Amino acid sequence: MATQGKQRRLHRSLDGKIFGGVTIGLGEYFDIDPVIFRIGFVALAFVNGLGVLLYIIAWVILPKKAKNIYNTKIHEYAATK
Numbered sequence: 001m002a003t004q005g006k007q008r009r010l011h012r013s014l015d016g017k018i019f020g021g022v023t024i025g026l027g028e029y030f031d032i033d034p035v036i037f038r039i040g041f042v043a044l045a046f047v048n049g050l051g052v053l054l055y056i057i058a059w060v061i062l063p064k065k066a067k068n069i070y071n072t073k074i075h076e077y078a079a080t081k
Contacts, residue, residue, distance in 0.1 A: 011065040012058075020059040 010029045012021035023041065027034030044051030 010062060012062045013065050015065075020055070021064070022055055022058045022062060025062060025065065026058075 008029060011025045013024035013028055014021055015024065017024055018038075023034040023037040026032075026037045041051040041055050044054065
């Protein structure tokens with residue numbers, strides 16, 4: 001679960017996101033399938049509405065995952081060729 005030499009950070013992921021990237025980021029951080037977190041948020045939303053509130057709070061608080069600028073520049077260059 002823990003990676004050596006690499007610091008894990010909790011963030012919102014922009015890769016494969018459905019809505020805000022919160023569950024993908026949580027899944028990457030805890031090394032769990034994001035569907036588990038989606039089910040949890042939906043279940044809490046139906047039980048007492050807390051799931052929606054928690055998701056919005058996480059969406060506001062969690063930073064977006066930093067993009068790898070080096071890979072982005074390579075893909076932009078390759079697209080122009």
